[in-house]
Amino acid sequence: MRLEGRGALITGASRGLGLAIASALAREGATVACMARSGAELTQAVSGLVAKGARAIAAPADVTREAEVARAVAAATLALPGLDILVLNAGTWQGAPLHETSETQWDLLLDLNLKGAFLALKHAVPAMMARGGGTVVGIASLGARVGQPGSAAYAASKWGLRGLLESAALELKPHRIRVTLVYPHHINSAHAQVPAAERDRKVEPEEIADLVTFVCASPSHVAIGNVTIWPLGAGIRDTLS
Numbered sequence: 001m002r003l004e005g006r007g008a009l010i011t012g013a014s015r016g017l018g019l020a021i022a023s024a025l026a027r028e029g030a031t032v033a034c035m036a037r038s039g040a041e042l043t044q045a046v047s048g049l050v051a052k053g054a055r056a057i058a059a060p061a062d063v064t065r066e067a068e069v070a071r072a073v074a075a076a077t078l079a080l081p082g083l084d085i086l087v088l089n090a091g092t093w094q095g096a097p098l099h100e101t102s103e104t105q106w107d108l109l110l111d112l113n114l115k116g117a118f119l120a121l122k123h124a125v126p127a128m129m130a131r132g133g134g135t136v137v138g139i140a141s142l143g144a145r146v147g148q149p150g151s152a153a154y155a156a157s158k159w160g161l162r163g164l165l166e167s168a169a170l171e172l173k174p175h176r177i178r179v180t181l182v183y184p185h186h187i188n189s190a191h192a193q194v195p196a197a198e199r200d201r202k203v204e205p206e207e208i209a210d211l212v213t214f215v216c217a218s219p220s221h222v223a224i225g226n227v228t229i230w231p232l233g234a235g236i237r238d239t240l241s
Contacts, residue, residue: 001029002217007080009073011035011063011120012090014042017139017187017205019049021087024209026054028217030085033076035059035069035120063090063116066123073123083127085216088117088138088161095151106153113157118164125172133176135216138165139208142185142230166226178223180215184208185230203231 008025012018014036022032026049034049036042038060049056057079061072077083091113094105117138128134140162143155162181169179188202208229215224 001027003085003213004029005081006030006084006216007033007076007082008085008087008216009033009035009059009076009080009083009120009124010087010089011116013087014039014045017184017208018087018089019045020205020209021089021212022056023049023052023054024206024213025085025087025216026052026056028213030216031055031057031080033057033059033072033080035061035063035072035076036090037062063120064111066119069116069119070123073120073127077124077127082131083124084131084134086120086124086128086134086136087212087216088120088136088165090116090120091139091157093141093151093154095154097150098152101153109153109157110160113154114160114164117161121164121168125177128172128177129175133220134178136165136168136172136177136179137212137215138179138181139212140165140181140183142183142228145183145228173223176220180224181226182208182211182215183226183228185228203229 003025008030010018010022013022013034022034026032034046042058042060046056046058059072059076061068063069094109138161141158143151143158147155165179165181184203188204211229218224
């Protein structure tokens with residue numbers, strides 16, 4: 001298995017894409033720590049992984065609260081073989097016209113999508129440096145590359161994540177910590193049944209998780225650039241690449 005002996009911390013891993021990523025990394029031999037708010041959902045997610053043979057632990061924390069993140073990262077680092085992989089997945093989407101966006105909505109999106117990534121990265125980096133290297137993967141969005149009407153606050157948070165991690169990539173390169181941003185679009189995050197005729201218009205969480213696993217399992221001397229992934233039938237052309 002390509003990730004045997006490595007430890008991975010995934011934020012927002014109690015459900016959806018985060019849980020799919022934790023499962024994919026575990027199948028390749030990684031010991032995974034699932035970070036999410038404490039509660040039944042996190043407990044059930046970790047129990048489900050363990051029942052399938054994964055080496056998995058819970059790392060309960062609200063990613064917007066630094067003290068909780070610091071404690072969770074420290075505990076996970078001790079429980080894992082080492083902190084080799086950090087996947088910054090925690091986030092949410094809400095949309096509204098700019099003039100109807102409330103301060104509460106703005107704060108929610110910036111705190112969860114951007115501040116949460118900053119805090120997890122800040123507290124994980126020392127352990128990764130001590131390990132002699134590692135891989136950071138940030139889950140962004142196509143909204144981090146192009147503006148979209150009705151989602152100014154969301155786009156601001158994801159553009160901020162892009163700036164954070166592209167800067168981190170340069171700062172952490174001397175420490176052999178590589179950073180990749182994944183820009184997905186049209187995720188079937190609710191695992192809804194997709195009609196065959198619409199199959200080309202949705203990307204499944206497991207498909208994105210496979211991409212993240214490929215990035216994490218690539219040779220340590222290889223850095224993989226930022227990757228945009230969308231369904232074939234979405235009618236999107238990446239004009240920025």
